[in-house]
Amino acid sequence: MNIWDKLSSIDRRWIFLAMAIFVSWPVLKPLGLPVTTTKEVESLYSFIEEIEDKKPIILALDYGPSTAPELTPMAKAVMRHAVSKGIPVVGVSLAPDAPGVANDIWKWAEEELGAIPGEDIAYLGYKAGTTNVILQMGQGISKAFPKDYYGNNTDDLEIMEGFESLKDASLVLGLEATAIMDLWIQYAGDQMGVPVAGGMTAVSAPEAYVFYQSGQIVGLMGGMKGGAEYELLVGAPGNAVQGMDAQSLGHIVIIVFIIFGNLGFFLGKKGQDVSRLKSLRGDQK
């Protein structure tokens, strides 16, 4: 086995160890690497900045604990922005494991931002049925959610005054880990004409870019980086900005191993295996 073969057959546990070290280090001792903002996030920020008539934002928290590190910083940063501008925020969830995460964010908003529940913010909870729920919200918010998550009648909440249906919202911001984003764009955006924006996990973000390019969504935050950018735009760096150093070092580790792997593959014996090479290139036809 020559050096190239050794490079392409490094025990994966060494990769895990390298990753653990290089990601833990900046989490414990931040390096302060710069974070730049992108136009997709800036346009969402400007859109919220320009909401004048205090029409509520619908914050769709459609994710569970497994993707919270990516999406919760976005939720918090946007809530901070909206509350500071006096724009009401109404939360809903179309994913069954979301209420626990959403409840934590709502408690945080009460304590940290001083938001008044029922007046500045309201969380209506989870309802099964995705598409049907969005369509029902178009007919009337309280039709889809007669009570909020805490058991109050939705219509009795002060925040709901003049906010009859989804069409009265100034923006729907979908924080999504699955394909529910498509439904918000299709029904709330294209059908009802409500501006829609996305906060997506990095896995799902590439698919949402096509909607940003075509103007079907007004802004897009992708992964922890998107959350970090919004935190910087509202001037309150949080967990996402803190995580960016670790993110950068993690990427460097991956790039180095990809280079090692490819050198080993193409210069070692495995590179001679044409059929495998073809399948790896996706050149299957």
Next chain:
Amino acid sequence: MILNLIAPLGTTEGLGIWIAAFLTLCIFSFLYKDNPFYKFAEHLFVGVSSGYYISIYYWNTLKPNMIDELVKGFKALGQGNTQKAFGLDESGAVMAEPHLRMLIPLMLGIFILLIFISRKNAWLSRISFAWYIGVASGIAIPTAMSTRVLLQAQGSIRDFCSYNSDCATSAGLDPQVATTALWINAFLLLIGTLSALAYFFFSLPSKGALKVMNKVGIYFLMISFGASFGYTVMARISLLIGRLQFLFYEWLGITIS
């Protein structure tokens, strides 16, 4: 960096943090090799999540939408108010609350369950599936066609008019932003869309011009997959960072100065 106390075990929140930290470490142990701790956490996760979903579906869907409505309906029926029992008001207009009208979806639901219970009557499930797929397609197809095909096609060709100020203005574009970069983007987008679309023609053999287009198409697809792969690496590292932040900050109580 300040090292404080590990999360207090005595409080409910502290106990929760300890359990979460223990289970996180159990799952991480799989990175070394499969072991009883991982198996324990894996089976616990499967069991807890199944239980959680059953309870969520019961309390959020079955009880409010079905059981409560039927109870209200039968109560009204018991009081001799047949109209109300079937969710109609005094003038005979349909009310939002369906009450006994829910018997129809209940019946459709039972038909689906017949697949598991009675092979002889399983054919009835086709009625339920036909209704479900019919309604779902009716709602989904026109909007998907508009969102995914027509508006996307519009987005693909719109930037081509950025060099003509009248055209740009009427297409909602800012004529000032007409740059060479924008035009190159639009051109690349067109080539990419056309060649990737051609890759998925199954009727014609991959020969001649189509073969060339397929080749270009697959390269465009691979480049987009590469970008997508990069994004996922970012997602996975984000999740690792989230867990490490939890372990270091919440469990071990480390604060960053």
Next chain:
Amino acid sequence: MIFNFLNLMFQIQIKEGTGPVFFVLVLFVAALFFFLDKARKGATFKIRKIAGLDAVNEAIGRATEMGKSILYTTGLETASHIATIASLTILSRVAKRAARYGTRLQVPSFDPIVMSLSQEIVRESYLEEGMVDSFKGDDIFYLTQEQFAYTAAVEGVLVREKPATVFLMGYFYAESLLLAETGNSIGAIQIAGTDAVTQLPFFIVSCDYTLIGEELYAASAYLSEDSNIISSLKAQDFGKALLWIFLLLGSIVTFAGSTKFLSLLGAST
């Protein structure tokens, strides 16, 4: 003249703004009926060969030679999802081969209805091969509907059972790489197929063969040998060809400074 006709058709207003969608749907449905009718009259349609499919038999043979099992997952979507339906058709073919060779086939399921459909399909395949006594209902089992719990459980099965061949066919989310990576680490031959665009990269790098997007539907049509399904594939190709021409013409006309195509598509003109 053609342009005027298109303009006229696109202006049909069933409900405000729905003219273009209505027109496209009518055209597509007409094409579908045309090809279905031709199929019923005995016309046979050819579709090009899909290379990943050749590997299916090879992969099943490998599991048989090694005396190991095959693991097949239909993805994380429900029975009404098109990718799941396509996956179930392919499962039928895989089950037939597995029954013929006496190779164990395990199908861990995410959705209870998909599980029961899979059981039926596999049983049917065993019956057709005259091997119904070898059919084990317990090998097609339900796990959970929690995404990562399902992933952890399938990973557990992969690591413990070490199947020689893994099929990942259907719709997948973030778990795709975790499953494919674990399958790769145990040295299994992996054949994947999905129409989840964001998950394709992971299958391409970690599996031996990948059916990309619509190739999954085409593969299921190819394997089903059902002329109705193949004719619907023909109608899809017709739709794609139309869109292709429309995009090309639209770009040229728009580049020349006209917004006619943009307004046809319901643009903000």
